[in-house]
Amino acid sequence: MRALASPAYGPLESLKIIDLPLPEPGPSQVRILVHASALNPADFKSVTGEAKILHARVFPMVVGFDFSGVVDALGKNVSGLDRGDEVFGHHPYGRATRLGAFAEYTLANATALAKKPAGITHTIAAASATAGLTALQSLRDIGKLASSGRVLVIGASGGVGSVAVGVALKLGARVTAICATHAVDFVKELGAEEVIDRLKVSPLQTASGPFNVVFDTAAASSWQASRHLIERGGAYVTTLPTLTFFRDKLASIVTPTRAHFVIVKPRTQDLDLLGSWIKHGLKVPIFQTVKIKDVAAGLKRLQSGSVRGRIAVDVAGGWD
Ligand SMILES: NC(=O)c1ccc[n+]([C@@H]2O[C@H](COP(=O)([O-])OP(=O)(O)OC[C@H]3O[C@@H](n4cnc5c(N)ncnc54)[C@H](OP(=O)(O)O)[C@@H]3O)[C@@H](O)[C@H]2O)c1
Structure with missing residues (x-):
């Protein structure tokens, strides 16, 4: 699969699209075909090494804490989810997140995500998490x-x-x-x-x-x-x-x-509540949607402080 990754801590320019093996879901995990993600300060803090506790120190490092996509494979002990389900969520900060969402596929704990409500785009769902x-x-x-x-x-x-x-x-x-x-x-x-x-x-x-x-x-x-x-x-x-x-x-x-x-936690019931609020008018303002190849530029813009709302990432359609 393709992923946007950095080979070591360094500047945002070190982010490159590379090939990685398709990840296999472990017990209680699902593999998700990522449609959309969104940018967070945690992404540039992880890449530069400014906040090493935000991400497992696994290189090449794939960041991206927000995801929305489609369940593609199930690990052992997963119940209540099937292949083809649309889900969204937040990768937890810390060592548990070894593979972020700036990739064609990501892995997430099945108990820490929610089904994406019908009628909400992957972009909005990812940006809300x-x-x-x-x-x-x-x-x-x-x-x-x-x-x-x-x-x-x-x-x-x-x-x-x-x-x-x-x-x-x-x-x-x-x-x-x-x-x-x-x-x-x-x-x-x-x-x-x-x-x-x-x-x-x-x-x-x-x-x-x-x-x-x-x-x-x-x-x-x-x-x-x-x-x-x-x-x-x-x-x-x-x-x-x-x-x-x-x-x-x-x-x-x-x-x-x-x-x-606060230390944000991925919780299914909270994501469910946010999803239902979005259906009933909660605003998740999207300032811009960038392709994967433009993530570094988007992160620089986020660093500059000139963004109003969220920058979303089109993962499914954004590799070229
Ligand atoms: N602990 C957690 O679990 C957790 C979770 C999510 C995010 N965070 C952290 O929370 C922070 C904000 O995240 P974010 O996604 O909202 O970042 P963001 O999109 O960059 O927003 C930060 C906002 O702060 C405002 N700001 C900048 N300097 C300011 C100042 N001197 N006084 C008042 N406001 C100022 C800016 O708006 P104006 O210029 O319009 O005022 C800017 O839009 C980041 O450090 C992030 O890492 C922590």
């Missing part, structure tokens, strides 16, 4: 955001942030969003009731709390800097565990608010 799971698990499970709650989304134009706005709305919450000037109209269209342009004002002094959750998708702020905005019993949730975060986590223990860090 990592970002949607991160948003859902941060807001509902960690932040305990519930109906009528209020959330402040920092980084609301990004991959996680743009989907988080919609996830918060589906949870029945009200959203205040922070983004850069180029994305203000885009984030308003996602449904945020207030959008703060972080390049024009000091966003954490401008936002009017209290919020049940401050969701720092960009890991650009801190609990300390935003705690004046958090409701008693509320939470600051970040996507990156910086040194500041650990200092804040300790300090927050003796206060009425808490600092938390």
Whole structure:
């Protein structure tokens, strides 16, 4: 099979299309003919070696944490799935993911993916997985955001942030969003009731709390800097565990608010919920769809911070 792979940690230019043996599904795994994937910062962090814990250190390294495709082969002990089923999901961070989705075929644990609802494209399904799971698990499970709650989304134009706005709305919450000037109209269209342009004002002094959750998708702020905005019993949730975060986590223990860090997990029931929400209006904004051969360029664009929403990857039709 063909795969986009890097021979060692290095620059994004080292990503090349190569031939690899067709992978055989192990116990509890399925092999998936990949139709679509999407780009995440975890891809370039894995390739460059900036975050070695995000991916098994197996070379050539095939990254790609989002997938949507068709089950092609079943390993032992797989039940509830058949060849030909359309499925989508997120490859877990860490050593378990030895083969990502920037390949014609990928392997995934059958208990950690979901059937793709009919009527949703592979592109949208793939683009929803990592970002949607991160948003859902941060807001509902960690932040305990519930109906009528209020959330402040920092980084609301990004991959996680743009989907988080919609996830918060589906949870029945009200959203205040922070983004850069180029994305203000885009984030308003996602449904945020207030959008703060972080390049024009000091966003954490401008936002009017209290919020049940401050969701720092960009890991650009801190609990300390935003705690004046958090409701008693509320939470600051970040996507990156910086040194500041650990200092804040300790300090927050003796206060009425808490600092938390999310590690996204592939969970079937969460993917099922996201799939049904997408069928009923959850927006997964696609900024651009790139072919496999253009993944490095897409990742550079993602690194530049000029993307609004998600960059999807056309895997099935994108090799030439
Ligand atoms: N822990 C986990 O399980 C997990 C899961 C998924 C993602 N992540 C991490 O979460 C981070 C975000 O992922 P993503 O996919 O959303 O990335 P992304 O698409 O690049 O979005 C990040 C957004 O942050 C905003 N931003 C940049 N600098 C900022 C600043 N100084 N202040 C406020 N906002 C700023 C940018 O929007 P504006 O310029 O419009 O503000 C940008 O769109 C990445 O580091 C990723 O690795 C972690």
